[in-house]
Amino acid sequence: MSEADDFLKVAHAAREAAAELAPLPRAAKDAALHAVADALVDRVGEIVEANALDVAAAREGGTTETMIDRLRLNAARVADIAGAVREVADLPDPVGEVVRGNTLPNGLELRQLRVPLGVVGIIYEGRPNVTVDAAALCLKSGNAVLLRGSSSAYHSNTALVRVMQDALKGTEVPAGAVQLVPGTTRESVKHLMRARGLVDVLIPRGGASLINSVVEESTVPVIETGVGNCHVYVDADADLDLAMEILVNAKVQRPSVCNAAETLLVHAAVADAFVPAALARLAQEGVTVHGDERVAAYGEAVVPANEDDFGQEYLSLDIAAAVVDTLEDAVAHIRRYGSAHTDAIVTRSQKAARRFVALVDSAAVAVNASTRFTDGGEFGFGAEIGISTQKLHARGPMGLPELTSTKWVYTGDGHLRTSAGTVIAGS
Amino acid sequence: MSEADDFLKVAHAAREAAAELAPLPRAAKDAALHAVADALVDRVGEIVEANALDVAAAREGGTTETMIDRLRLNAARVADIAGAVREVADLPDPVGEVVRGNTLPNGLELRQLRVPLGVVGIIYEGRPNVTVDAAALCLKSGNAVLLRGSSSAYHSNTALVRVMQDALKGTEVPAGAVQLVPGTTRESVKHLMRARGLVDVLIPRGGASLINSVVEESTVPVIETGVGNCHVYVDADADLDLAMEILVNAKVQRPSVCNAAETLLVHAAVADAFVPAALARLAQEGVTVHGDERVAAYGEAVVPANEDDFGQEYLSLDIAAAVVDTLEDAVAHIRRYGSAHTDAIVTRSQKAARRFVALVDSAAVAVNASTRFTDGGEFGFGAEIGISTQKLHARGPMGLPELTSTKWVYTGDGHLRTSAGTVIAGS
Numbered sequence: 001m002s003e004a005d006d007f008l009k010v011a012h013a014a015r016e017a018a019a020e021l022a023p024l025p026r027a028a029k030d031a032a033l034h035a036v037a038d039a040l041v042d043r044v045g046e047i048v049e050a051n052a053l054d055v056a057a058a059r060e061g062g063t064t065e066t067m068i069d070r071l072r073l074n075a076a077r078v079a080d081i082a083g084a085v086r087e088v089a090d091l092p093d094p095v096g097e098v099v100r101g102n103t104l105p106n107g108l109e110l111r112q113l114r115v116p117l118g119v120v121g122i123i124y125e126g127r128p129n130v131t132v133d134a135a136a137l138c139l140k141s142g143n144a145v146l147l148r149g150s151s152s153a154y155h156s157n158t159a160l161v162r163v164m165q166d167a168l169k170g171t172e173v174p175a176g177a178v179q180l181v182p183g184t185t186r187e188s189v190k191h192l193m194r195a196r197g198l199v200d201v202l203i204p205r206g207g208a209s210l211i212n213s214v215v216e217e218s219t220v221p222v223i224e225t226g227v228g229n230c231h232v233y234v235d236a237d238a239d240l241d242l243a244m245e246i247l248v249n250a251k252v253q254r255p256s257v258c259n260a261a262e263t264l265l266v267h268a269a270v271a272d273a274f275v276p277a278a279l280a281r282l283a284q285e286g287v288t289v290h291g292d293e294r295v296a297a298y299g300e301a302v303v304p305a306n307e308d309d310f311g312q313e314y315l316s317l318d319i320a321a322a323v324v325d326t327l328e329d330a331v332a333h334i335r336r337y338g339s340a341h342t343d344a345i346v347t348r349s350q351k352a353a354r355r356f357v358a359l360v361d362s363a364a365v366a367v368n369a370s371t372r373f374t375d376g377g378e379f380g381f382g383a384e385i386g387i388s389t390q391k392l393h394a395r396g397p398m399g400l401p402e403l404t405s406t407k408w409v410y411t412g413d414g415h416l417r418t419s420a421g422t423v424i425a426g427s
Numbered sequence: 428m429s430e431a432d433d434f435l436k437v438a439h440a441a442r443e444a445a446a447e448l449a450p451l452p453r454a455a456k457d458a459a460l461h462a463v464a465d466a467l468v469d470r471v472g473e474i475v476e477a478n479a480l481d482v483a484a485a486r487e488g489g490t491t492e493t494m495i496d497r498l499r500l501n502a503a504r505v506a507d508i509a510g511a512v513r514e515v516a517d518l519p520d521p522v523g524e525v526v527r528g529n530t531l532p533n534g535l536e537l538r539q540l541r542v543p544l545g546v547v548g549i550i551y552e553g554r555p556n557v558t559v560d561a562a563a564l565c566l567k568s569g570n571a572v573l574l575r576g577s578s579s580a581y582h583s584n585t586a587l588v589r590v591m592q593d594a595l596k597g598t599e600v601p602a603g604a605v606q607l608v609p610g611t612t613r614e615s616v617k618h619l620m621r622a623r624g625l626v627d628v629l630i631p632r633g634g635a636s637l638i639n640s641v642v643e644e645s646t647v648p649v650i651e652t653g654v655g656n657c658h659v660y661v662d663a664d665a666d667l668d669l670a671m672e673i674l675v676n677a678k679v680q681r682p683s684v685c686n687a688a689e690t691l692l693v694h695a696a697v698a699d700a701f702v703p704a705a706l707a708r709l710a711q712e713g714v715t716v717h718g719d720e721r722v723a724a725y726g727e728a729v730v731p732a733n734e735d736d737f738g739q740e741y742l743s744l745d746i747a748a749a750v751v752d753t754l755e756d757a758v759a760h761i762r763r764y765g766s767a768h769t770d771a772i773v774t775r776s777q778k779a780a781r782r783f784v785a786l787v788d789s790a791a792v793a794v795n796a797s798t799r800f801t802d803g804g805e806f807g808f809g810a811e812i813g814i815s816t817q818k819l820h821a822r823g824p825m826g827l828p829e830l831t832s833t834k835w836v837y838t839g840d841g842h843l844r845t846s847a848g849t850v851i852a853g854s
Contacts, residue, residue, distance in 0.1 A: 019762065023785040104807060108796060115788065117818050196642070200818050215623070216646060221819045242841040245852035249843040335446065357836050358450040361542065369535060369839035378844070379835070380531060391544050391627050391832035392648045393820040405818035408806075409784050412796030414669040416676040417805070425672035 006182040007191035011146060011198040014119045017176035018144035022116045024172055026093035029140055032173035033089035036139075037082040039167035040132065040160075044078045050159035051128065058152055070127050071153060081132045084383075088136040091382045094400040095142045106422035109411045114404040116142030118200035121181075121192050122385075123148045123214060125206040128156040135164055135178045137385050141403035144177040146199060148192055151184035193218040200405075201393075205386050208313065223394060225386035228258030228341035229313050230371040233330045233356065235347035236269040242368060243274065243346040244281060249370040250344065252285045256315050258387060259342050259374045263310060264289075264321040265330045271298075271323045278321075287317045294323035310337040327352055331359040341389050342366060342374040363389055363396040433609040434618035438573060438625040441546045444603035445571035449543045451599055453520035456567055459600035460516035463566075464509040466594035467559065467587075471505045477586035478555065485579055497554050498580055508559045511810075515563040518809045521827040522569045533849035536838045541831040543569030545627035548608075548619050549812075550575045550641060552633040555583040562591055562605045564812050568830035571604040573626060575619055578611035620645040627832075628820075632813050635740065650821060652813035655685030655768035656740050657798040660757045660783065662774035663696040669795060670701065670773040671708060676797040677771065679712045683742050685814060686769050686801045690737060691716075691748040692757045698725075698750045705748075714744045721750035737764040754779055758786040768816050769793060769801040790816055790823040 051073040101111035122134045138145035149157045161180040168175040196219040204214040234243040250261035279299040290309040291302040309320040344366035345356040364374040376384025381399030388394040394402035414425030478500040528538035549561045565572035576584045588607040595602040623646040631641040661670040677688035706726040717732040736747040771793035772783040791801040803811025808826030815821040821829035841852030
């Protein structure tokens with residue numbers, strides 16, 4: 001069989017499993033998740049063994065030790081992964097929630113219910129733990145999942161999916177609900193992206209180039225995630241000490257994540273007071289500043305910024321910086337260069353805060369807080385499948401409800417629609 | 428300038444207008460809508476004159492009188508269109524609604540607000556009134572709109588958009604917020620479909636072939652609308668008189684619309700009692716029945732149904748029909764052939780109703796009611812931009828809230844995220 005045939009087989013199996021899984025009550029799904037967690041712990045040997053093949057191949061291929069560490073599984077890490085699955089089991093079930101509902105003037109009872117999306121495709125890089133995390137979130141929300149991880153983790157992912165499928169066999173959740181996309185070629189991703197009608201939504205998790213290629217090529221609806229060029233804007237009315245702490249926290253606390261700050265904008269009125277201090281503090285924190293001319297005037301260590309710097313997601317100890325004349329100029333800069341993830345204002349002015357919130361069109365706007373709080377865990381969602389930076393369906397951190405759609409149900413007594421209004425049959 | 432350049436000019440103008448329009452308060456948007464309604468009435472002569480060119484061209488091209496009637500505008504119709512704009516002004520503003528919100532354990536105030544989508548592209552066929560209806564709904568929800576109507580209505584649409592733009596010039600809503608896509612070629616649709624980054628969402632309104640081509644070719648996120656292969660399932664426990672009235676209403680009351688019934692499914696246990704009576708009644712109503720062998724056994728007038736019949740949206744006085752052995756078989760038939768728009772069950776059994784609702788994965792499920800009620804007006808939305816048959820973002824009738832996205836706003840006092848939890852700067 002060709003890879004395309006293999007893919008279709010797996011996708012059809014997921015589709016059938018999705019139909020079986022969708023109406024299952026919470027107890028059945030939670031029991032299945034606990035069975036998965038148990039199996040991961042029981043069969044840790046087999047998982048770590050498969051992972052060792054990936055690690056050896058990565059080492060042979062000259063992968064950096066940092067990346068190898070992200071890839072590596074051991075007993076403690078597998079136990080953590082199993083623990084995360086149990087946490088997902090503990091979360092409320094989004095399926096069946098009545099989102100809206102009322103009795104219409106004609107007596108029809110109308111309800112809008114949460115239902116699973118169906119089959120969710122996840123394309124991801126990096127760590128094999130995503131294989132289990134994503135599967136657990138999809139199962140809990142009643143969805144079958146097609147997983148397409150990094151080819152560098154193929155042995156690990158194959159073992160993890162095998163263990164999960166075996167565990168599901170003893171439960172009410174069909175084993176077919178968790179599937180690994182067969183193959184490690186670029187073609188195998190394409191099959192997934194072109195599987196309109198079989199796959200209901202694709203969620204790419206990874207760098208900008210992965211996400212852009214999925215968005216461009218997919219005929220399956222996509223939820224874009226995770227690219228974050230986050231801004232910290234220090235307003236004319238900012239408490240400058242607060243601004244400094246927020247800036248440093250947003251940039252330095254974890255520079256490799258999408259909600260870390262990548263650009264500093266400073267109002268001209270406080271530039272003299274703030275920029276030199278910020279340059280000194282950022283240097284002390286090991287951060288390289290890529291500044292426009294007005295920022296560069298304050299310090300010799302400033303690297304001249306070009307257009308690319310302002311559009312960049314560094315994910316490193318680098319930050320772009322510019323001085324702006326007005327709040328509106330800061331907003332225009334964010335609109336032009338930003339990725340509409342999270343942008344923060346530091347200000348004491350209620351008016352400035354309101355205006356910034358109204359004008360900045362991003363998934364999240366922070367007022368006097370670090371951009372690092374844009375996160376499903378911090379927002380109290382309990383778990384997160386990613387952070388959407390698009391406007392359709394879900395925007396910002398996505399928890400379990402974002403993995404659902406809705407269904408309208410209306411119930412009558414023989415309600416008929418006529419040009420003169422509703423008539424009830426037989427009455 | 429090329430058509431592509433013309434398109435980009437218009438799309439950029441819409442994008443700029445969208446940024447200005449988004450933060451406007453309700454009063455400004457409502458005033459603009461009333462100004463548009465006034466102008467439509469004031470300048471009816473110019474509109475009707477432009478429409479006459481389209482009507483003449485259609486007649487010359489051999490268009491049917493039914494289609495010409497759909498195209499035609501006169502003073503009364505323009506007055507109705509203006510009236511519909513005023514009704515949209517009277518609807519509540521979805522923008523700014525707090526969808527969710529709470530104070531997090533660390534004291535951050537978190538709110539999720541409704542915000543406009545940005546620039547909405549509408550591709551439609553048929554009547555020129557959609558030009559104004561769609562523009563009004565987009566403006567009310569704070570969105571700029573790029574309109575791409577039928578080339579057969581190009582003169583009418585050009586006049587309508589000119590009148591709307593002129594009216595907006597005297598208001599706070601920027602005139603650029605309403606734009607007609609230049610040109611009448613197929614290429615001009617492509618520009619719209621490839622305008623990712625300039626257009627936030629595309630809503631195709633029309634037949635299956637239009638919608639499929641947009642879904643296939645668009646890189647802009649699409650909301651699929653309107654194809655309805657709706658089923659009426661007569662359960663073993665149905666009140667057969669009720670079933671007959673619901674069937675006839677769903678099929679006959681307005682056969683040309685997407686929520687009309689296209690397929691009848693009858694449980695085998697009531698086939699003897701129901702099918703002959705249904706065939707007689709449907710014949711009396713002028714409906715041609717395309718039946719499977721089991722249905723055909725009950726009447727000579729039954730046209731043999733093939734696979735295509737069951738997948739068809741007739742939009743005419745035709746209906747496909749089949750006998751099924753179980754409720755589950757009915758569900759399987761609906762899953763296989765349906766368009767996931769609206770499917771109805773007629774039953775007295777609470778258990779059957781619950782099971783049908785749980786298993787049928789459609790935008791709407793009707794219990795003892797005609798499928799014709801799946802409609803924004805009937806649901807109490809006040810207005811409708813279309814009926815989504817996809818699972819992402821919106822499903823079922825779409826009113827003003829479905830033309831919005833959301834934005835998270837969080838406000839703190841210098842909240843920083845650390846590995847040990849939240850720290851407040853300066854305290």
